[in-house]
Structures are given as structure tokens and as C-alpha cells.
Amino acid sequence: MGKKLIYEKVWPHDLIDVLAARILDDSEKTYYDFSDKVVVLPSLNTVAECSRRLVELAGSGLILPSFTTFDSWACQVAKPFEVETKRYLTLLIYHELEKHQWLERGNNWNLAADMAQLIGELNSYQPDVELDLESVNDRFNEAYQTRAQKLVGFEAKLLFDTWHAFTGVRNGRTSEQNVYRHRLSSLLKLEKRSLYVVVYPDLSPLERAFIESYSSQHCVTVLEADVSSIHDDTRADFCRSVYQNETQDGAFLNSEPTSGDPNVWKDTISYFPAVNLDQEVRAIQVQIQDWIRLGINTIAIIPFDRKVARRLRAVLQQSGILVQDEFGWKMSTTSVAAMLVDWLELLTSDIEITKLIAFLKRPILLKTSGVEELRLNLEKAFKKNRHWAIKSGFYEFAQTCCSDRSLELAHMLREAKSRFDRAKSRRHRDWIDGVLMSLEFMDLKLKLEYDDAGLQILQLLDTLRGEVELLQREVSFAAWLDWFKTQLEDNTFKDTKINSPICFTHLSAARLRCFDGIIFAGADDGNFPLAETRTPHFGDGVRAQLELRTTDDFIHADKVDLIGALLSSSNILVTWQSQKDNENNLISPWFESFRLYYTQRWGEGLIDSDLQSRVNLFDRQQRGLQAMYQPSSEPQVSLAASEIPRKISVSGYQSLLDCPYQFFIRYVLRTREPEILDFEPSNRELGNVLHVTLEKFHARHPSCVGVDVGILHREIIDITRETLETHIGIRGVTHGWITRFYDLLRQYLDWQIQWEKEGWDIIDTEKDCERTFLTEGGLSVDFFGRVDRIDEKLAVTGPETMVIDYKTQGKSRLKKMISTYDENTQLLSYLALQTENKVKAMYLSLDKDSPDMVTLEVDDVSGMVETHMSRLRDLFGKLESGEVLPANGVTSSCKYCDVKGSCRKDYSWLPK
Ligand code: SF4
Structure with a gap:
């Protein structure tokens, strides 16, 4: 077979069909053995759909090709170096910023995170894939020397210099992107199969260069998601008009609706403007229940707002609807993370008595023997002699009012405090060890292990420990705790136990997937698009100088994904809060454009008034149900x-x-x-x-x-x-x-x-x-x-x-x-x-x-x-x-x- 590169632009909703057709076209018509082909998809979630379509089109038994993603494929090659993660890099940059005090201190975390992100992108955006392991530092040096001269802006130069200082291989470790680069490079030498790749606009230059190099040795078919070509599907063509003509002057809005043009979106998409968060969540719940009744089973919820996602998750759980979570929520918002941070702050305060009383009230501790007794004893004695309690310290105070198990617990806490010794400065990994040891007291570690989120937090601590192994710098416990809190903030907890056809997911994770229904939730102007990519530092000017992706690229990628999702389902609901803080709140401009074009073309609105009445009916039913119950008698107390x-x-x-x-x-x-x-x-x-x-x-x-x-x-x-x-x-x-x-x-x-x-x-x-x-x-x-x-x-x-x-x-x-x-x-x-x-x-x-x-x-x-x-x-x-x-x-x-x-x-x- 001759080596060749076939490149085709395909509408996102057609990608699976075209992919299956191309694989079949390249094979013998009678015998379908695709084991000599590898297919790279945007995510492994789409494998089932691709396989199903291939089997359908083949109409007979077949041996499937190997489906993978770039990441998984690269992981088949052994790691050439230890990985220096983005988290670690952020920490190094942060320490430098702190040391030199160039900027106000409050901003250093944010700035360090932004710099580490851009440095990661710079690593991916150095186009030379053929790096051999020995010359990696030289090649990066060369890239630096060539480009550094051209940079004029201060921030761009600063970033490029920082990138240069941190990139390459140091002490046998290098960045995630460099390890990835080497693995891809090794794949080029190892692989012989023909390659099919589904490409989206955010594919990095590193991967693009890999495809290019691969095609010089083996057959490659690239199908790139694109929404610019004319399509005979009227819905696709409608989207093309909406999203390519946004910049027009809006004159079309004054023209009359086109008569006789069948409404291809009728009964497919509707909007729900909610007056508040509760109503938005209620509307989504009602819609999902209706869809399930109608047999619309695979449903994607794409939330653009974490608050909506959080509330919705709780409401759906209460109503017995299991939802798979590909979205996750911040670890910091889980109750075990709150308990852990409380515990660490308690240690920071040398077990200050009011903090201890508050900590002992945490529901997770209620069943621990002696906890309730200790709390009540302390609380009662504290009420009587607040001044002495604060002055004497918790242990001396506990000795005056506790006995048996509660006193035993107080002993334990004193022991934890003295072993922890927060007054010293230590290395990050020593603090992690100290924290893990402190969790042994009062069985806190066990409590974390019994909780899914707790387990993921323990895993995070373990991972962090490995990542900072070589870091020698000593920091105070307060500084370490600040860093750890940002880790809880940046990492997400995903409940992996639930497997359901209804899922929370991201817009980009919905690529190539078919859902019976899609809900775009929290589609407010402030949430979508670009909310996720906004950073206070390093605007487009700097990014452009560094030849990195700019806002236009982010917008383009989001647009392709949005159009792909709109075209992949025949039941779509868009919700947002039309009122916030007693003021009108706008819907995302992209959904607004869609609405304006729709109304112009078919003279109809998109607001789902039927859903509004169903939400009202649901609320009435809830109130009726509540009327059958009464609150238990209100607690009351009289004072001595x-x-x-x-x-x-x-x-x-x-x-x-x-x-x-x-x-x-x-x-x-x-x-x-x-x-x-x-x-x-x-x-x-x-x-x-x-x-x-x-x-x-x-x-x-x-x-x-x-x-x-x-x-x-x-x-x-x-x-x-x-x-x-x-x-x-x-x-x-x-x-x-x-x-x-x-x-x-x-x-x-x-x-x-x-x-x-x-x-x-x-x-x-x-x-x-x-x-x-x-x-x-x-x-x-x-x-x-x-x-x-x-x-x-x-x-x-x-x-x-x-x-x-x-x-x-x-x-x-x-x-x-x-x-x-x-x-x-x-x-x-x-x-x-x-x-x-x-x-x-x-x-x-x-x-x-x-x-x-x-x-x-x-x-x-x-x-x-x-x-x-x-x-x-x-x-x-x-x-x-x-x-x-x-x-x-x-x-x-x-x-x-x-x-x-x-x-x-x-x-x-x-x-x-
Ligand atoms: S009834 Fe009183 S104590 Fe209870 S939640 Fe309301 S304000 Fe608070």
C-alpha cells in the first residue's frame, strides 16, 4: 500500500458515518478484518458509537480496528523520563514570585497558575516532533534563540524566558508535554498500521506534526470537524447562517419571515428563561422526567454554571434519577474536604477551643465514641467561663470538665498537636506526611477512606507527595495549607460509581456522541462562551506573540462543538436565569443569535410555555404534598x-x-x-x-x-x-x-x-x-x-x-x-x-x-x-x-x- 495522506473536512454530526464509510472503502469488500488499522478519536466515550456504525454499515461480521485517543495510544510507550507536572511547575513559579516580590503577594497564585498553563502550551507548540532523547535540551535552546529575538512585548518576553528556564530535561524529569512528545516520537518508530484520525480545531501542533510525520511512512486519513462548507441538510445550513453571520449588521432582523419554508427545528429545540436558580433546576427536572416517560433515555446535561450543576445534581438525586458524572465538582466543596480543612485549621490554631467545639459538631464525627460527650462538656464549661477557657488552652480546660472517653479524646488531640509541631518550616512532602499522620488520630483517615470523595482526596495527597518529592524548599504550615487549599479547588471529585444513560458532561466531551436529548443549562451571557478561558493575565496580544491559541481559536473550537451538539440530537432544551439580583439577565449571545434567526425565518418563538405550565403544575403538586405534612413542633428553650x-x-x-x-x-x-x-x-x-x-x-x-x-x-x-x-x-x-x-x-x-x-x-x-x-x-x-x-x-x-x-x-x-x-x-x-x-x-x-x-x-x-x-x-x-x-x-x-x-x-x- 502506498503512503498517502487523505484530508477531508466533515460536518461534526456526519463524522461517524464518514469515518465508517472511509474505513470500509479502504478494505476488501468481502472480508472485513480491520486489525491493521488504528482509529484515533477525541475520546474513548465515542468508541461504542463508532463500532456500532461500522458494524451496521458492514452488514456482516468483522474484526474491529483498534480505537484509541492520542493520549491512550502514547501511553502504550514507556515513559522516557519522570514527569514534572503542571502543579509542580506552578509551585516552583509561585516560590520564585514570592521570593522576588515583583508583584503584590495576593496575586501570585493566580499568576503562577496562568504562567504554568502557558508554559505547558509553549511546550506543545514547539513543532519539532522528531526530537531524540539526547538532544532535547539543545533543540529547545535553538527554538528559544530563534524566537526570543523576535519578541518585543515585555510579558511575552518574560514568559518565553521563564519557559526557557523551566523547559527541557532537568534531573531526569521533564514536563508532561515533553514526555508526551517523546512517546509520540517513539510511536512513529514502532507503529505500522494505517491511521484514521478524527480531528477537532483544538488539536495541538504537536499532534498535527505527528500526523504529518506518520503519513510519510503509512496511510493516514484525517477527518477534520468543520462547519464552513455548504451542506444539503437544512438544519446544518441554518447553523452555518447563524454562526457565520453573527457579525452582520442585523439588517435581516427587520425583514419578513420566509413563507412556505418548512421549520426544520420545530419541536426539536426550546428555551426556558427561569426567574431564579430554583426554577431553572425545577424546569430541567420536569423536562427530564417527561423525556424519560416518552422513551427519550440517553440525555446529556451540559452545564455552563457550576452552581446550577450542583443544585441539579442534588434535586435529581432526591427524585430518584441517577446521573452519571463526567463533569465532577470541585473537591473543595465536598463535606470531607471541608472536614479536612477544618482539622488542619484547628491544628494551625493550636486547637483553639471555639474552633474545636465547631469541629466536633461535624456530622461525620458524630458516631465517634466520646466526641459528643467532649463537645458538650467543653461547650457547657465554656459558657460558664469563657475567659478562663481561652486563657488556659483546650487541654488544661478539658481536664477540668471531662472524664473517661472524652478525656481520652482530649489526650489524643494533645498528642496530635504536639506531634504535628506546626511552628517549624518543612518541605512540602514532610507536611503531607505530617498531615497524613495527624489523620490517624480520632480515626479521621478511616473516615476519609470510607467516603468516595475522601478516598480521592487521599489519592490526591499521595499524588502530590510523589510530585513534590524533589522539592527541597521549606515552607511554613500556613503557606503549605494555602497551597493545599488551591489543590482542593483545582481538582474535581467525580462519582464513578454511577453508570447511567443520563450524564453531566462538558461541551467538548459531547463530541461524536449521540444523545436522545441534550440540555444546555446555565446558558447565561456571563457563563458561555469563554467564561472558562478567561484569565486576568496574558491577553490575546501576548498569546499571539507567542504563537499560541487566542480567543478567536477558543471561540471557533467552542462553536464547532456547539453546532455538533445541536445537530446530534432531536430534543434540545436551553435554560438560563432571565433574572438575577432583581435585574434582567441576558442569555448567551450564541443562543440569542440562534433564537433571532429562528424567529426571523419562521416567525415563531422558542420559549417553551408548555414547560412553564408543567413547572407550575409540579410546584402546585409539591405544595399539595407538603400540605399533607406539618413541621414537627418547633424547638424552644427557656433560660435559667x-x-x-x-x-x-x-x-x-x-x-x-x-x-x-x-x-x-x-x-x-x-x-x-x-x-x-x-x-x-x-x-x-x-x-x-x-x-x-x-x-x-x-x-x-x-x-x-x-x-x-x-x-x-x-x-x-x-x-x-x-x-x-x-x-x-x-x-x-x-x-x-x-x-x-x-x-x-x-x-x-x-x-x-x-x-x-x-x-x-x-x-x-x-x-x-x-x-x-x-x-x-x-x-x-x-x-x-x-x-x-x-x-x-x-x-x-x-x-x-x-x-x-x-x-x-x-x-x-x-x-x-x-x-x-x-x-x-x-x-x-x-x-x-x-x-x-x-x-x-x-x-x-x-x-x-x-x-x-x-x-x-x-x-x-x-x-x-x-x-x-x-x-x-x-x-x-x-x-x-x-x-x-x-x-x-x-x-x-x-x-x-x-x-x-x-x-x-x-x-x-x-x-x-
Ligand atoms: S427558625 Fe430560627 S433558628 Fe431556626 S433557621 Fe429559622 S431563624 Fe434560624
């Missing part, structure tokens, strides 16, 4: 005289009004549920950052008038950076928040200057205020709070004072709060804590781009304050008379309640 607090904060007063039981858990028991591990800082953390930033800034600049606003802006942004770093830590995500604060704080400065011009001066920030009141029973109670800021203005009628509370909520939400000031009492409480006359109060909304003032307008401030204080006295009177504190929070209070687990509201229902 000695338990009545002697002081109450502004937020404690609010909690007492919102839900007395919540007040009991938070302010009498003084305990809260541990925060859920989340890489993104919570809104509360960000609110704190903003408060601290403004306090520090105004300590330096009580007045801003007369100072150049640009200088002020630079200064306040510097303070924000420092504060984010101190309060949130060195996490990549903080970079995004600096960007968000950048415009907001510029607007804030303009507001501040204008405010001062109106005559207002800052007289205090973060001021602690307090007043005392007497209860009916004669108890003296301190009412206290910290006011964000107090301003004063000299008016004709005398000085006026304004209490200002900074808020990160939007104006409309604050207006709603202020209109119910007797329920949302924070401002009234602050007013009650002022001694001056003529005091006003307002919220300053620092939400999106600009500050907004929301002022409390009441005619009789002193009358309101008096009523407010006498209500507080009455409530304390009720506590003294032993009146119960029920768990009676309304939905809005329960939604953000951090002690929900204690009252078990929403968890216990009884039949009526």
Missing part, C-alpha cells in the same frame, strides 16, 4: 436566671426579634455552625474588607477636599490590597475583587468630596457605643454596638449628626429594609446608642459601581428610640419570667441563619 446575658449587642437585639431560638444559640450558647469551605470570599468577608479599608483610609484622610483624587484613589486601592491580603489571604480570587473595588472606590471618593462640600465632616469611625438599661427584675444590662461612622454638619439651627452604616447590599434592598425599620432595627439601635441630639441615620450602599444614600426618615426620632429601648426592656423581662424562646424565624431570617442545623427547621416533617 444565671443564663440571661448581662449585655446585648445591636445584632443580638436584631436576632432576638428575628428568632428567639437563634438568639439563644448564637448569644447564650455562643456557637455557630462552621462556615462552608469556599474558595470565593463570602459577602460577609468582603463587607469586612470594605469596612476596614474605609476606616484605615479615613484615619489618614479625615477630609478629602483639596487632595488630588487620583492620589487618594491610588492610596485607597493600596489599602484595599493590604486588607484583602490580611483578611482573605493570598488567594487568586482576590485579584477579581480588587478590580471590582477599583471603580466603586473611585465613585466613593467623588461622593465623599461632594458630601464634604455640602458641609459634612467625619468626626468618628468604627466608634464603640454603649448604654445601660435596667430590666424589670432589676438586672443591669449593657446595650452596645460599633457604629461605622459618625459625621457632623454645622447647620443654621445648630450642629446635626449623621450615623452612617456601610452596606454592601444594593439600594433597593436597603430601601426595603429601611421602610420596615421596626423589624430591621439596626439604624434605630445605632440612634439609641447616641447621646447627642438631632441625630439622623443612613445606610451608605456600596454595592455595584456607585455609592447610594438611603436615609432613615422619621419625624420623632427620640420617641422612636424610646419605644425601641422599652421593647428591649420588655423582651428581657420575658426572659426573666422564664418565657420560652421559640424557633419561629420567618423564611427571610431562616434563609441566612447560621444556626439552622440546631433548630432543624426544614428537616423534620410529620404526617398531619
